[in-house]
């Protein structure tokens with residue numbers, strides 16, 4: 001009886017040893033892969049400017065509704081009015097709103113700012129950058145620095161246009 005217990009015990013020990021050795025083998029991590037990519041360092045602000053060309057015609061639409069740039073990047077944005085209608089009937093601009101600004105509320109305020117081409121002076125803090133208002137056949141260019149990472153709204157603040165003329169300005 002004693003002998004058989006001993007045999008069992010040693011068998012158990014042997015099994016345990018076997019198990020642990022195979023377990024160790026299977027759980028042993030594979031040879032560490034060569035790390036070819038260096039640890040990610042914060043990217044410096046890009047030195048190349050982002051060139052953005054936005055077209056809008058008499059159909060009251062921007063041709064681009066998503067613009068992507070990098071944080072801190074210089075943005076050179078050109079707005080072309082490809083239509084024929086005059087500024088009084090079909091004026092277009094580009095207004096980039098600050099983070100968290102409600103597009104509808106801003107557009108409402110812009111309605112009352114006819115004297116300043118629908119850029120409401122009392123909402124200056126809501127605006128990161130904007131072009132002047134232009135009519136058919138005209139172009140205008142602005143340059144500004146992209147804000148911090150995030151998604152921002154842009155719109156045309158001419159009365160009645162923003163529902164059709166708006167887009168996302170994505171800073172990566």
Ligand SMILES: [Cu+2]
Nearest residue numbers: 091092156161
């Ligand atoms: Cu417009």
